[in-house]
Amino acid sequence: MNSTKMTWQGAAQIVDIKKAIFWGPWYVAEQRLRNMSKWLVSLISFGLGNPILFLFAIGLGVGSLVDANAGGKAIDGVGYLAFLAPALLAGAAIQAAMDETSFPTLQGFLWEKNFFAMNATHLTPNSIVIGVLIASLIRAALTTLLYEIVLILFSAITWASVLPLFVSAMLAAGAFGAAMLATASKVVDDDGFFAIVGRFVIAPMMLFSGTYFPIASLPIYLQPIGWISPVWHATNLGRVLSYGLPIEPWLFAIHIGYLLSMFVGGSLIAGRIFAKRLDS
């Protein structure tokens, strides 16, 4: 036993409540990032490994086949890899954002219940929601950048398209991250819920959203899946931004509006569910 007396000024002295409330979401993000940092090596290895494998297999394998048949201007007048890159980036960013909004939410409500610990401070349900989203977007940004490095190394994209592609991928990440956060905050016990989402929602969405081939080559009755799919909106936006795929201004606005409203709507719904669940 030691008999050291603690220094003690009291919360009234040391806690600046206005500052603490204003920065609350960022403090939540700090907690998430610190959790993530435990996996940093894996995050970076997967972040680099995935695109490398994918580009070798699909991009170069399938791509050279496609390009060989179409003389290097396979789709939209560009090579297959350039066509594919926006979809791959959006897909990777979406996956990263969903990883960081799904499991952390189960962790926060069920496994570790640390959302309840946050909620016991001045932090509010909304600051927790925003904080988790900030962290998930940081993770998505890291993943997207790593992917872009690989794409540059494979000469799949140009330097000029790095920033536009980053923007479209992040819009996709935000939209899906917020939607997943709202969905995951409803889960009361994890009965393979995410496996179901992955298999029956995400996988078909990737297939019918113009990821690997233009949506116009689908039979007309399957095309609506693409139209409602946020993946298509993100991918098409990426194509417009990266290699200047011609687009009507109204459709351009719809792409951005669609993704932004999914982000805002998902966040608002998540905020309400969080508030309900944390008021115990």
Next chain:
Amino acid sequence: MAEAMIKAVGLTKKFEEFVAVDGINFEVKKGEAFGLLGPNGAGKSTTMRMISATSQRTAGDLHILGKDPNQKGPEIRAHLGVVPQSDNLDRELKVWENLFIYGRYFGLSRAFLKKKVDELLAFAQLEEKRDAKTDSLSGGMKRRLTIARALVSEPEILLLDEPTTGLDPQARHVLWDRLFRLKEQGVTLVITTHYMDEAEQLCDRLIVMDKGRIMAEGSPAELIKQYSSKEVLEVRFGSTKNAEAAQNISGLGDRVEVLPDRILIYTEDGEKVLKQIVKLGFEPVTSLVRRSSLEDVFLRLTGRQLVD
């Protein structure tokens, strides 16, 4: 008169139709160690969650630090330290990181926290576990870490929901010692427990709760004086003879309680009553004279035992 840190009037919480907390009144003063004693399901945790401004009351008035939690939740919570009934630590993080991150929630600077974390690790006797993954700690260590975490913002009120449940006796005594020190620092403590010894050790004043209601209120000594006798004689006659013996000695002492395995006789002089019992021709298998405790108060008030 010391200012009221917490004031509840007619405080009520319903879950659907079920009334978990049924219109209770109490006041906690600055620097006091205030207890909520009651069996499982009494409504202690529900009351605690309302006090911690994380659960909306169904009815009644509640003021914490002079503010209504319905209006000033975040401002109130910024001045509280909360130790929930079950630990909700960041298990993937290291021990020191739990303290650090929690301090960051309050916007405390890294420089301040560097010092504070060391102080709290010493306080919780976890210096050697500083870099251990939190998941690997024993139950007692996790509990101490949760308490240390609640102190990082130097709260004015520390709320502890069953701080020592599930701990071995030694770990409990270590914790009690830490809580005494906090009291010496002037921190107001609110403690729920279903252990009468814990309530007796730690609390200046307490309310005895059952089924969402307050059964009695006072200091441990006052409650014992009011609801029990000075001494208690516990006798066992073996399961077959208990009932018969009980009938014959029911007139002895101030009051007799027949429990399934033993008989309690409340009296000012236990040894004297024991002699009378033997004189009546009943030789107990075992007998014990002890001082009255809050357990006896609870039994008197509700006809039930606190821990079964």
